[in-house]
Amino acid sequence: SQQGEEDPQALSIQEGENATMNCSYKTSINNLQWYRQNSGRGLVHLILIRSNEREKHSGRLRVTLDTSKKSSSLLITASRAADTASYFCANVNSGGSNYKLTFGKGTLLTVNP
């Protein structure tokens, strides 16, 4: 299965603190993406990192990718209450002829004001 596993499943922090979420996957990937989902709504694409990249930044977000360990992490710095959401990693496998974006189980982040 391509499904990633996020760790932790839930994370509660205070505003201003950093939040780190981890994701593991099982097979070779072409790229890995992170999405945010506010309660019961659509997903928002945050950042994409390709398999030949090791680190990527976007604003307060920092994503790392370790293909040897088949893992990725998402760091949100100086968190805000508005960052409260579920965060999913999703990967595109690099095998076969079809393109599939498969989501991990997600981390529920709560940022307390």
Next chain:
Amino acid sequence: DTEVTQTPKHLVMGMTNKKSLKCEQHMGHRAMYWYKQKAKKPPELMFVYSYEKLSINESVPSRFSPECPNSSLLNLHLHALQPEDSALYLCASSQGFGFGGYGYTFGSGTRLTVV
């Protein structure tokens, strides 16, 4: 326009009803997707359309019937659903199809309840 629009936002239907979910995008994206999401679970891929042709069907029951009338529209026709089909149905689109590395743009979803 950088959005994917889904209608309706909420739908309640009986098990004998026929209804359709609609998805529209005007970003020129040539790949469109249907995902199903149950509460507290990740989205699960149902169908992929590439250049208006069905590319992937993830062994979805035939009571779900997708349709792509043109490059901007994606429909999901529903017939004889079961209560366990109640979920959030998400439509998404992406610029390309394949390994180019494109993020998806998601709609806000249709919350479906089957009674």
